[in-house]
Amino acid sequence: MHELSIALSLVDAACEKAAALGDVRVDAVFVRIGPLSGVVKDALAFCFDGAARGTAIDGARLEIAEAPLVALCPRCMDERPLPSPQHLRCPVCDTPVGEVVGGRELELTALEVTDGAAHR
Amino acid sequence: MPRIVEVREGILKKNDQRARMLRARFDEAGLFVASLVSGPGAGKTTLLQQTLQDLKGKCRVGALVGDLATDRDARRLAQTGVPVQQITTGTVCHLDAEMIERALEAWDLPSLDVLFIENVGNLVCPSSYDLGEHVRIVLLSVTEGEDKPLKYPTIFNTADLAVITKIDLADVAGFDRDEARRNIHEVRPGLEILEVSARTGAGIDSWRSRLQDLSAAVPSRQAQG
Numbered sequence: 001m002h003e004l005s006i007a008l009s010l011v012d013a014a015c016e017k018a019a020a021l022g023d024v025r026v027d028a029v030f031v032r033i034g035p036l037s038g039v040v041k042d043a044l045a046f047c048f049d050g051a052a053r054g055t056a057i058d059g060a061r062l063e064i065a066e067a068p069l070v071a072l073c074p075r076c077m078d079e080r081p082l083p084s085p086q087h088l089r090c091p092v093c094d095t096p097v098g099e100v101v102g103g104r105e106l107e108l109t110a111l112e113v114t115d116g117a118a119h120r
Numbered sequence: 121m122p123r124i125v126e127v128r129e130g131i132l133k134k135n136d137q138r139a140r141m142l143r144a145r146f147d148e149a150g151l152f153v154a155s156l157v158s159g160p161g162a163g164k165t166t167l168l169q170q171t172l173q174d175l176k177g178k179c180r181v182g183a184l185v186g187d188l189a190t191d192r193d194a195r196r197l198a199q200t201g202v203p204v205q206q207i208t209t210g211t212v213c214h215l216d217a218e219m220i221e222r223a224l225e226a227w228d229l230p231s232l233d234v235l236f237i238e239n240v241g242n243l244v245c246p247s248s249y250d251l252g253e254h255v256r257i258v259l260l261s262v263t264e265g266e267d268k269p270l271k272y273p274t275i276f277n278t279a280d281l282a283v284i285t286k287i288d289l290a291d292v293a294g295f296d297r298d299e300a301r302r303n304i305h306e307v308r309p310g311l312e313i314l315e316v317s318a319r320t321g322a323g324i325d326s327w328r329s330r331l332q333d334l335s336a337a338v339p340s341r342q343a344q345g
Contacts, residue, residue, distance in 0.1 A: 001213065001244075001245070002213050002245035005212065005214070005216075009131050009135070010131045012134075013129065013131060013133065013134075017125070017127055017129075027122050030124075035274075036273070036274050036278075037248065038247035038248040038275070039248060085273040085274065085277065085307060086306060086307060087306050088277075088306065089306075089309075096305065096306075097309060098308075098309045098310045100277070106131045106132060107128060107129065108127050108128070108129055108130075110126050110128075111124070112122050112124050113123060113125055114123075
């Protein structure tokens with residue numbers, strides 16, 4: 001399980017961004033992960049609070065969006081959402097699809113922040 | 121009032137940046153770098169030991185080897201007489217680019233032609249971390265079962281070459297090669313698959329020539345002709 005390492009990297013990245021925003025409180029951290037990112041949503045959620053403890057984003061909530069798995073079908077010449085990483089085949093024509101165009105995301109997408117010293 | 125600030129950056133951005141810098145250094149040094157990943161016990165060290173032995177008369181080769189604890193693998197590999205360095209990760213289940221950077225601090229990269237990085241035995245965690253390698257090679261041994269690729273699709277999907285190891289034991293283990301190949305291709309269509317036995321030498325010729333082809337693709341080597 002490497003989600004603790006991922007959570008630490010995420011907290012690090014979010015703290016850096018927050019610091020650049022000046023005097024803010026970070027209320028939420030938004031991430032997007034794909035089924036081929038190698039990261040398990042629940043495990044990341046489990047690790048996040050602990051990783052954030054004692055940092056500038058302590059107490060922020062984590063919002064995880066799941067990115068869809070999308071591949072370019074070489075036969076249909078179209079991007080297709082795939083139901084599972086176990087079967088990289090076009091759901092329409094069943095052709096094996098080598099080129100994954102979405103699904104590897106492991107991104108910090110946004111921060112929800114409150115401005116001001118008293119964080120009104 | 122709370123507000124949303126769009127960010128959009130990779131969570132592993134720092135690792136990815138380090139990996140890119142490493143790759144640039146490898147290219148500049150004309151050094152081909154291949155990483156090996158597999159579950160524990162798939163035979164990474166045995167295949168590597170044989171490969172180092174085999175290559176050392178032909179080119180300048182070295183290896184980094186990652187483990188949670190002990191330097192047993194490094195000592196095994198060092199018997200081949202090539203430069204080898206152990207990376208002990210403690211409780212961390214994967215190598216990352218920073219560990220590679222640190223391990224290579226004292227190395228003179230241009231003095232080598234080929235560097236292998238043996239990752240920690242783990243089919244999950246290493247998949248997220250770019251190490252700056254040119255190719256990622258995933259190993260699957262016949263005793264692990266044909267369905268492993270379906271259980272760990274990400275690592276197979278991110279690999280550049282798959283090697284089925286311990287192929288001499290296929291019959292004893294009741295291993296269905298066709299099924300294994302089908303499963304690998306379900307999670308990574310078109311992935312090249314080799315079958316080897318480091319013990320008997322079966323398939324080692326193809327493995328050697330494949331490594332040669334792959335290493336020839338390193339940019340600065342192409343430039344050198």
